Amino acid sequence: MSHDTYELKADAREQVGKGSARAVRREGKVPAVIYGDKQPPLAIALSYKEIYYKIHGGGFLTTVATIDVGGQKIQVLPKDYQLDPVKDTPMHVDFLRIGKNTEVNVEVPVHFINEDKSPGIKRGGVLNIVRHEIEFHCPADAIPDSVTVDLSGADIGDSIHISSVKLPAGVRPVIHDRDFTIATIAGSAAMRPETDAPAEAAAPAATE
Template identity: 80%
Template sequence: MSNTYELKAEAREQVGKGSAREVRRNGKVPAVIYGDKQPPLAITLPYKEVFYKIHGGGFLTTVATIDVDGKKIQVLPKDYQLDPVKDFPLHVDFLRVSKDTQVNVNVPVRFINEEKSPGIKRGGVLNVVRHEVEFQCPANAIPDFITVDLDGAEIGVSIHISAVKLPAGVKPVISDRDFTIATIAGTAAAKSDADETAEAAAPAAAPEEK
């Protein structure tokens, strides 16, 4: 799980598009905190800190503490909007969380030991079906990524979610099938090499009787 962080915020009474534009003109980012059976809380955040957190990676999978005028609230970022041209943050949504909160998050997939895959060594290609997988997990135990080990993976192999070791309490949202994360696809040259290897390993045919 990524290291948590703290942001200082100010509560705002005015909401709506006009208020949000005014907040941005003042160099801040409008945001809202919702959930936990409490009314939504509109806030403003420092632009620079939010910008670097969003573009630094792991923003949507890291629990944060927001200090709203001295009151500290644990949250998980759930969504954000960026300017389509300049890429600066326009708005952020935060979900209140506690140690008992279960959340659905998209977790990146990391592949290791490509150099130990016989299929890739023969020219096979790693075909990534899912770069991220959606999991249900405790808000305070969100993994930074899941790891897929390619050691020993041959051409034609499909790697399913059941082959991945998951942290305790982390479950895939898709539970009705053993879905594919990646495959090792063979190129024409790799398949030709594999066929030659199979032929060489096959026993020689007995000579025909005359």
């Protein structure tokens, strides 16, 4: 995991529910809940500014964080968040407590390298990406920033499957019952040969 971990300060909330959440937002904060690791849920309020920049900064759902709640430091992984549909501002965040052996399912982006070493792309083929992200099951403290697909040697008509991707230790795809396709190298329309002229047009006109 290449994302740097970070720390957030939070206040504990005694009350939960829509009314309490609205009151938290009126104070310029974002309501959130920490759950999991066989402990009761903990309702908290976070700095609006800090959460806004973390959500829109990228990698929010794949980066482990520490939340300081009145001096108690809790390791968490953001699991979900809600944005205002009009203003795009954070409305609520769910965090998962990270224990010693916590494993999670996360969507990880796919990056492609060595397109210049793909014979198919060199000949005018097109990289057709089937999956821009892949869901993996992995340790919460070892979430990969991305997975890399090497296109070296890939020719037109080739498919790149998950089995050809080298994954970090402990990281495995949630879809495990088939060798699913991540991308293909397809021929472009410009490469197709011109169609033959219709036979009737090519044949000489019959004499009277």
